[in-house]
Amino acid sequence: MAVTQFNLNARQRAERKLLITVAEWYEEEGTSTSASPVREILGTRTEDSAIEYNADIETTTDIRGINYTDVNRTQPQQDFDPYLILGGSKLGAFLNDKRRRNAVSELNDFTVYVITAFAGESGAYEAEAHTGCTITYNSIGGDSNVNMPISVYLSNDYNGSGAPATGTVNKLTDDFVFTPDAQG
Amino acid sequence: MVDKNQAIIDYLIQCPNIVNSPLYFNLINAKNDNVQIITRANDTTMDKPFIDGSIPKQYTFTIIVFKSISENPIVTEVGTGYTNENIDDLADAQALLDWVVTQQELRNFPDFGEDCYVDDIQTTTNVPRLEGINDELTPPLAMYSIGVIVNYIDTSKMIWKENDHGSNTIQP
Numbered sequence: 001m002a003v004t005q006f007n008l009n010a011r012q013r014a015e016r017k018l019l020i021t022v023a024e025w026y027e028e029e030g031t032s033t034s035a036s037p038v039r040e041i042l043g044t045r046t047e048d049s050a051i052e053y054n055a056d057i058e059t060t061t062d063i064r065g066i067n068y069t070d071v072n073r074t075q076p077q078q079d080f081d082p083y084l085i086l087g088g089s090k091l092g093a094f095l096n097d098k099r100r101r102n103a104v105s106e107l108n109d110f111t112v113y114v115i116t117a118f119a120g121e122s123g124a125y126e127a128e129a130h131t132g133c134t135i136t137y138n139s140i141g142g143d144s145n146v147n148m149p150i151s152v153y154l155s156n157d158y159n160g161s162g163a164p165a166t167g168t169v170n171k172l173t174d175d176f177v178f179t180p181d182a183q184g
Numbered sequence: 185m186v187d188k189n190q191a192i193i194d195y196l197i198q199c200p201n202i203v204n205s206p207l208y209f210n211l212i213n214a215k216n217d218n219v220q221i222i223t224r225a226n227d228t229t230m231d232k233p234f235i236d237g238s239i240p241k242q243y244t245f246t247i248i249v250f251k252s253i254s255e256n257p258i259v260t261e262v263g264t265g266y267t268n269e270n271i272d273d274l275a276d277a278q279a280l281l282d283w284v285v286t287q288q289e290l291r292n293f294p295d296f297g298e299d300c301y302v303d304d305i306q307t308t309t310n311v312p313r314l315e316g317i318n319d320e321l322t323p324p325l326a327m328y329s330i331g332v333i334v335n336y337i338d339t340s341k342m343i344w345k346e347n348d349h350g351s352n353t354i355q356p
Contacts, residue, residue: 015233015237016233016235017233017235017236017341017343019235020236041236041343041344044234044236044238045234045238046234046235047231047232047234048235049235172343173344174344
């Protein structure tokens, strides 16, 4: 598959806001779950956040002194600190409910989209989707305002395929439609 | 785009200490009971943008209050208590400052429009600052100042507000 070039002018830097992480989940409604997923674009009031890939790297050197480096796996993770308790935050309320009940087993069924709006074109921005992701609350407290930093652990999987799904989103609001790339 | 200066005027005239006083904007008109708003370092970006593209900003201004001063002594006779216009005038200026502090507690903020979210409004001091006394005027005037800071988030550049972010249309 051809590599998509960035939709930036020559030497233009991509603003940080063009890398977007979106959490998607289903709310419990009694004994069932909501019919449509709930989404939140992460990063409100966060000054700095990056996806850390935590690559497991193994390097060997043969008898000629040449190095061979293997990447066994990556374990992508993104921390959001601060993640302030804000009025209207759907994910904050969802995680706070889990925190109160210590329902840690309910934290691992998120779908997370990583949208790279600096690649693709209007109406079809490149994105990747991971299902079965985990989002944890790391602490709660702070000084002037209540902060509940969270970590997002990407699964590197999309519905059991063994890899994230690549595709596009049609717009940059939380009601976007994700269209996986055609296979083959 | 909301005119923030107008928004501040609309906000301050809610204050009982201002609504009945002549209010001026960026103008020195030294008369008793006049209140003036002077913008200072207006609309400064405080930090780099958040990762969603919203920007923390600060709007600062100074409220100037002119009060005539009395040259009478505070204590005229021992044991009769005291009254003094200067103390009462300072209390008036203090009431204006306290009104701003109360609005913070009530979360009653200036309306900077839908693209701005006001976080808080603060005074830079707990008491009005006496900037000076001009005894060449009739009546002599004292000038008090109250510094005010409005911290707000400008959300106009948030990525998902821009919605359809077309190719090569990214702001540098």
